[in-house]
Amino acid sequence: MLAFIVRRMIQAAIVLLTVALIAFVMFRFVGDPVNQIVGIETTAADRAEMRETLGLNDPVIIQFGRFVGRMARFDFGMSYQFRQPVSELFAERLPATLELAVISMVLAVGVGIPMGVFSALYRDSLSAKLMQVLSLVGISLPTFLIGILLIYVFSVQLGWLPSYGRGETVTIGGWSTGLLTGSGLLALIMPSVTLGLFQMTLIMRLVRAEMMEVLRTDYIKFAHARGLPDRVVHFGHALKNTLVPVITVVGLELGSVIAFAIITETVFQWPGMGLLFLQAVQNADIPIMAGYLMLIGVLFVIINLAVDLLYAAVDPRIKTTASAG
Amino acid sequence: MTDIPTNEPVLSVRDLHVDFSTRRGALKAIDGISFDIAPGEVLGVVGESGAGKSVTGSAVVGLIEPPGHISGGEIRLAGRRIDNLGAEEMRRVRGKEIGMIFQDPLTSLNPLYRIGDQLTETIRTHLPLSARAARARAIDLLADVGIPAPEQRIDSYPHEFSGGMRQRVVIALALAAEPKLVVADEPTTALDVSVQAQIIALIKKLCAERGTAVMLVTHDMGVIAETADQVAVMYAGRIVEKGPVADIIGRPMHPYARGLMSAIPSLVSDADRLVQIPGSMPRLASLPDGCAFHPRCDRCFDICTTLRPEPEPRGARRVACHLYTHEEMAS
C-alpha cells in the first residue's frame, strides 16, 4: 500500500512539473515579461536593467528552477491588469468558485446516480427512455445556453431568482461564504444547476451503462441463482460494483466542474476564479493564466490521488496487487 | 416411465419448450424435451455448445434471460409445479430448493464481497438463523467443501483464492440451504485438468451424503462417465438419446451419441485416432427438415430428411432415431 502511494506521488510530481513547464514557457516566452510590466515610454536602458533584475538573462534552466520555487511558495507574480499579487486575487476569488463547484457536484451526484440506477433497472420503462432522451438533450445543450434559458425564465419572466452575483456573503476566517445568507443561497441555485446539469447527465448515463454491464455479469446471475431478493442483488451487489468505476469519473469531473465554472461564472457574473481567468485570457494577463494553470494542476493531482486511494479502499483487488507490485 | 423408480422424482420435466423471440420470429432453443431425476440421482446432460443444455438448466431454475422464455410444457420440483410460479415465489425456490453451480468460478463470486458475507447472506435469506449461527454454518460448509483453515479463510475476498478453491466456495454456496436438487452447468470446464477430477468427486460425494439430486450439464463425456447415473444426449434443442450411463457409454445407439462416445480417447479400444463428427451443429434459425442431425449423419436415409423422429423406448433407454423404428418394422 505504501509503495502504491509513493508510486502515485511520483507520477503526480511528474504531471505537476509538466504543467509547471507549460506555465513557465507561457510566462517566459509568450510576450516579453518586461513589455508587460513597463510602459511604452520606458527607455531601452531601463528595460535592459529590468531584464537583469528580473533574472531574464540567466540560463533558462535556472529561470525554470526559480519559477518552480516561486510557484511552490504560491508566489505567482503580479497581475498585469490589476497590479496586485496574483495569489491575493486568487484568495479573494477561490471561495466563490469552490462553493459553486462543490454544490454543483453534490447536485450532479445526488440526482445522477439514482436516475442512472433507475434507468438501468427499468430500461424498457417509459420514464427510463424519457430520461435517456432528456440526458442527451442535457449533454447537447451548451452550458451557457442553459444558463441564459434559466435566467430568462426565472429572472426575467418570473422574477424569482437573481440573475447575477453571489448575493450577501459572510466572511469566516478569510473565507467568504454565500451559504449562510438567504440571498446567498438564492443566488447559488441557478449557477449550480447550470454547472451541475452536464455532469448530472454524464453521471446518469455512465451509471446506467455500468450498471447494465454489471447486471450481465456471472456473479449477479449467481446472486439471483442463490435466491437473494432483487433488492439485495440490485442495490447491494450490483450498485457497489457499479460505483467503483463511477468514483474515478466523479473525481475527475470535479476537476472539470472547476474548469467549466469559467462559463457559468461568465453567464451569471459570479465573482470567482473562472471570471478572473477569462479576463486574464482576454487581456493576455500571463501571470494569472500561469497561476491558474498551476492551481488547477495541483487541484487535479490532489483529486486524482484521492480518487486512487478511495478506489483502493473500495476495491479489495487493488490493495493486493498494489502491495505485491 | 420405465427408467424411473417408483418413488416420486425430484425433478420432472415434461415436453418443455423454450423460445427466443427475435425480429425474425421465435427460435426454438428447446423443442419438447422430457426427463426425470430421482432423489440422489445424477443426470448428465451432454451435447455440443448450443445444443440447449445450459438453457435447460436455466429453465429449471427460472433464470432464462430475455428474450428467451418457456413457451410450453411443465417443470415439477418434488411434485410441485414451478415453471409458472411468480417471480418472488420462484426466488424462494432458488438457492433454497435448487442450488446452482456455474461454469466459471473466477466470475461467479462478487469480487467486492468477502466470501463469508456471500455465504451468510445466502444462508440467512433461506434459513431463519442469527448472524452468529449463519457464520458458524458458513464455516462448516467451507470445511465440508475442503477449504483448509475455514475460520480464517471465511474473511478472505474471492481474488485471494485459486480457481479450484473458488469453485469449492461456489459449491458451498449452492449447498448452503440444503437444496433437493443442484444444477451444475459445466462446473469444471474453466478449471485446470488436475483440479477437475477433485471438483467432480467433491460434488458427487457431497450430494451422495445429502441425498441431493444433481443435474450435471457438460460437454465432457469423461465427466459423465465418472459421475452420472443417467445420461441425456442433446442435439439442436432435443434429447436424442437418454438412459443409464453404462448403456449409453458402452453401446450408444443414436448415431450422434455414437459419434460423441468415439470422441472419448480412453473409451475407444480399437481405434487408433479420435473420430470426428463431420460438420457442425446447425444454427437454430436454419434447422433442417426431418431429423436435425441428418446432414451430418453417416447412416442417414430417405425418411430422415423429411420426418422428425420422436423418442421411442428401447429397453432402459429412449432413442429418437429412425434407424431403430425401421429395424422394428422390418423384423
Next chain:
Amino acid sequence: MTPDTPSQNTTKAGFMARLRDHDMTASFLSSKVTVGAAIVTVLLMAGALLAPLLVASDPFDPTTVFIMDSHLPPFWIDGADPRFVLGTDDQGRDLLAAILYGLRVSLSISILGVLFATILGVGLGLVAGYVGGTVDAFIMRVADVQLTFPVILVALLIDGMVHGALKGVGQEDTAFGVLVFSITLSFWVKYARVVRGSTLVERNKDYVHAARLVGLPSFIIMLRHVLPNVLGPVLVILTINFGLAIIAEATLSFLGVGLPPTEPSLGTLIRIGQQFLFSGEWWIVLFPGLTLAALVLAVNLLGDWLRDALNPKLR
C-alpha cells in the same frame, strides 16, 4: 468458448463491409430519431452552405444594414417587418441572415478543427504505436496530461497564449485561425489512443515481419491494415468530437475570446443577444441558441447511433 463464435470474422471484416451490412441500414431506418437527426443536420449544413443564395444581402455589410430597422420582432408579433422573418438585432441586421452566416462560420471552424485534429491524432497514434520507445512514451504522456484537463480549458489556454504571442494583431484577423488551431490541439488525443492501440496489435503480426524481411516499407503496408481496423472507432470519435467542437467554438465565442461581433459565429450572436434579454427582446438570443442546440443535438444523435451500430456488443 463456443467453437462457432464468429468473433474473428467480425473484427477482421473491414468497416466498409460492416457499413454494407444490412443490419446497419436497418437500424438507421428503424430509428425515426436518427433519420430526423440526419435530416436536421443536412438542412442546417445546406442552409449554411447556401446562405448567400437564401438571404438577400450579407448582414455584415454595413452598406446594406440600416439602424432604423433595429430591434424588430419576428413576424408573428405586432410591429414586425415582413422583410425580416425572425426579426432584427440592435444594429438592424436580419436575424435569419445573421444565423445562416453565423452557422457558416461555426461549421467551417468545427469541421476544419476536427479534420485537422483527426489527421494529427491518427498520425501521432500511428507514429507512437509503430516507432514505440521514447517517442511513444512522450506522445502518450502528453496525451495523458492533456486528457486530465477539460477541452474548453485547453482551448482557452491556447487561445490566450496565441493572443499573448500575437499582441498587436487585431482579433478580427486571427480569430478564425486561432479557433481552428485551439480545436485541433484540444481534440487529437482520443484518436491517438485508439490508433496507437490498434497499431501495436498490427505491428507484431507476421505480415509486418515478412514485409520487413523482403525489404518492403513495412510502415506503409501496416498502415493499410491498421486504417481499415480503426476506421469505425475513428468515425465515431470524429462524430462525437464534431458535436463537442461546435460547442467548444460556440463557448469560446460566447466567452468573448472567439470570433468578434464583426464576423460573428452562433456563439457570438448569443453573446450579443444576451444583453437584450432584460429589455424583452428575447428573439435576438433565442433563435441563434435554438439553432445551435438543434445542430449539436442532431450531431450527437447521429454519433450515438453510429456508435451503437458499429459496436454490436452494446446493442
